[in-house]
Amino acid sequence: MPVYEQDLILLTQLKxxxxxxxxxxxxxxxxxxxVVAISLLDDEMEAQDLVQEFFIDFWEKKLYAKIDPDQNKREEVVIKNYVHRIIFNRCMDRLGLRKTRQRRMDSMPTPEVVCPPENRLEAQERQQQLGASLAAAINKVPPLSAKVxxxxxxxxxxxxEIATVMGVSPNTVKNQLVRAVKILRTQLKKV
Incomplete structure (x- = not known):
């Protein structure tokens, strides 16, 4: 059976x-x-996360419903072109975020500019206070969330990596991370 017909059957079943x-x-x-994601991102773990997120979105957000085989009559593959385009766009978004982060890092002032020598002692004391506040706030986070x-x-x-180390799903990691950050924000607003 030709790939086009296989895709049409698969698409009908998905819908x-x-x-x-x-x-x-x-x-x-x-x-x-x-393969597409790794070739674009040059990072296997990031590619794996991106592709996994895509599959979750594809099913939960019913992205398959947007595939219209009538628009692709001349193309032999209906689904492959659609999913390739989505992965390509998501990779480009990630690469754009990388560039933005790098520009921000490059534009950050050096420690000497941020904190002149005469203010370093005060800054060190403040840093120690912040470290103590963060440690106290982390103690108020449930153990699993704190570890994540x-x-x-x-x-x-x-x-x-966290999911592998802890033996939980990536979704559990995400939920625990959100929980920890929410608690820490609340605790640190008091500081």
Missing amino acids: AGNTGAFADFYEKYRKYLM FELAYIQHKSRT
Whole structure:
């Protein structure tokens, strides 16, 4: 059976809400989309996160409903072109964020400009106070959320790495991180 016809059948099943069709879709396109994302991002973990987020969005936000095979009559592959374009655009967005972060980092003043030598002692004291306040606030965060926060913001690990280390799903990591940040914001507003 030609790829075009396979895509039409798969698309019809997806639009009918068939979870088996989603499993087939995942198996059919996961490796291809990983290759696309890795080639653009040059970071396997980031590519894996991006592709995983795409599959979640594809099912939960019913992105398959936007695929119109009538617009692609001349193309042999209906779904592949659509998902390729989405992954490509998401990768470009990530690369844009990287550039923005790098520009911000490059434009940050050096420590000597931020804190002249005469104010360093005051700044060190303030830094110690902030560190103590943060430690006290972290103590008010539930242990699982606190551990996730530490791994994410102190050890700079990705959600996937944290999920692997802790033996939980990336979604649990996300939820615990949101919980920790919310509690810390509340606690640190008092400082």
